[in-house]
Amino acid sequence: MHDEATLDDARLTTLAAVLDTIIPPSPERGLPGAGELGLAPSVSGEIERTPALAALIATGLARIEHAASTATGFAALEPEARERLLREDAATEAGFLRVLVPQTYVSYYEHPRVVEALGLEPRPPYPLGYSLEPGDPSLLDPVRQRPKLYRDC
């Protein structure tokens, strides 16, 4: 990780709001927003491993705060306004979201709370594995009736 690119608290607050805009909460599905899940530090940490990308995020967040141009900042905007602002930014500076969105998706969809809300057990596949139905053997009956399909030679 690179110290000079590490985000301060204010920028982390902006990032959390950006993440909540990328994946907003969905209370009816029991799904939190990505920012609300507390993913901002880990998402920025992952991105900061690549110095060039760290700079992209830092300047992107600064640009968004500047564009929000309110005393309370980007985080205080309504969700629709945040999304509109991010889309406008992406239209001119595509790199910021191109880096941020996949990293957010990875961190979000491996989070135990999200995995559980999707109806899965929050665990790696090994060692418990899963059980699978063998399938209905009669499904093969019509195929068994067929003459051979290969050519003799």
Place this chain on the structure above:
Amino acid sequence: MANDPVDILIVGAGASGAALAWSLSDTRMNILCLEQGGWMDPAQYPSTGAGWERRRFSDFSLSPNSRGRRDDYPINDSESPISVSNFNAVGGGTILYAGHFPRFHPSDFKVKTLDGVADDWPIDYTTLEPYYAQNDQMMGVAGLAGDPAYPPKEPPLPPVPLGKLGETLARGFNTLGWHWWPSDSAIATREHAGRARCINLGPCLTGCAQGAKGSTDVTYWPAAIRRGVALRTHCRVREITLGPDGMANGVLYHDAAGALQRQAAEVVVLACNGVGTPRLLLNSRSKQFPDGLANRNGLVGKNLMLHPYAMVSGSFPERLEGYKGPTGCMLISQEFYETDASRGFLRGYSFEGVRGDGPVSTAILSMAAGELPWGAEHHDSYEALFDRGASFVGICEDLPETHNCVTLDPELVDADGIPAPKIQYRLSENSEKMLAHAVARAEEVLGAAGATRTRVQAPLPPAGWHLMGTARMGTDPERSIVNEWGRCHDVSNLFIVDGSIFVTSAGVNPTNTIQALALYIADTMKQNLANLFD
């Protein structure tokens, strides 16, 4: 003492090197295998820990160029619509492979006679049949007897369960009256030869932590080593050396520390796969072979075949439990396998059913396909995608063309400074037509199975995982590199046993045939020991 001369030196410990080593081990000859990678530790495979899905996109990526492990070598595949996927370790590509394990059809060995294209193989299905059966036992093949698409065969283990997803697809085939059958799969569905049974972990393509998938580090290698074969890891062969008599007399290799070592041998066997083998031959230049070893006719590296893949994914209204069970092992359809010229192309393809993805992969792959927006619509889109997808890959037979080739990149080198391979590849008109046919038929059967929409990738970009044809087999030294039992026409103590010796590619995954060929070549060597070089 480590570098005393050996009788047989095998380069590459993947699918074919392992099978050959095991078969030759009953001769009690002094056999050594050099492998550039190391042993994998199944306890460290991604599926054993948190963050298991993300590793598919980093240290367990399919491409050696993105993995960038020291054991890998880079491959310039910028001049190909299909990039190379491989793995470099004890087990080779079988560490990552899906284990879908069909045999060739008898007609695949006779393409010139039957369909007037490419060349016939110098051997036939009947020759390989006993070696397929032997390989089925050693790799632990699950399947079901009675498939009308094949001559009779008896897989030793019961088939991989279809699961809800497989049943859904099977009903689609039945609606259309098309062939399908439970796949032959190199997956232990019961305990087999000390291997635990499959527990449906799902992500076979990042290594099997259970050891149920037949990768050769858990099948052939333990048996071969018990019988006295030596396997030296982290040894990357730089070149094969020649004696004054024009015979191979050993290799130069870099050890784990990068130091150059020499290993002398009576016989050298290459098992580095369809890209690694031509690379090594082209890197082995001498006065006798200025254009690369065994390359008098200039065909080393030519005729690269990759199997263009048509991937068609369907979205279904209900959840399919597709994240459970072996990713690529469930069912196969060979309705469009044998040539029917009225389709507008020659030869044919198989459909392999592919299960669904976990939550992270669903998000990343759907995003890449432009199907998963961020923002207010994100959750609706994701809900329609997660665990509601099932796919087919149409594995299209690729015919040999000399312009599709492996050469040496003028600049790119691996960690030991050895020139790296470059591939140049383009799709033929026949392949384009076959892909289009496979896409249309896959959409039809997915529709019949209940899919509400489909997504197509053809050719599938990362599907360069079947590497074939670059040191082809034949009886004519002007038109082939090795003879009918894998011996180089130009160097009579140099053998090749990997996918590079394929004459044609058939329309199925190749590894069962690669290994059956390696077992057949080993047997032929044993039968001809007294006059092996005549």
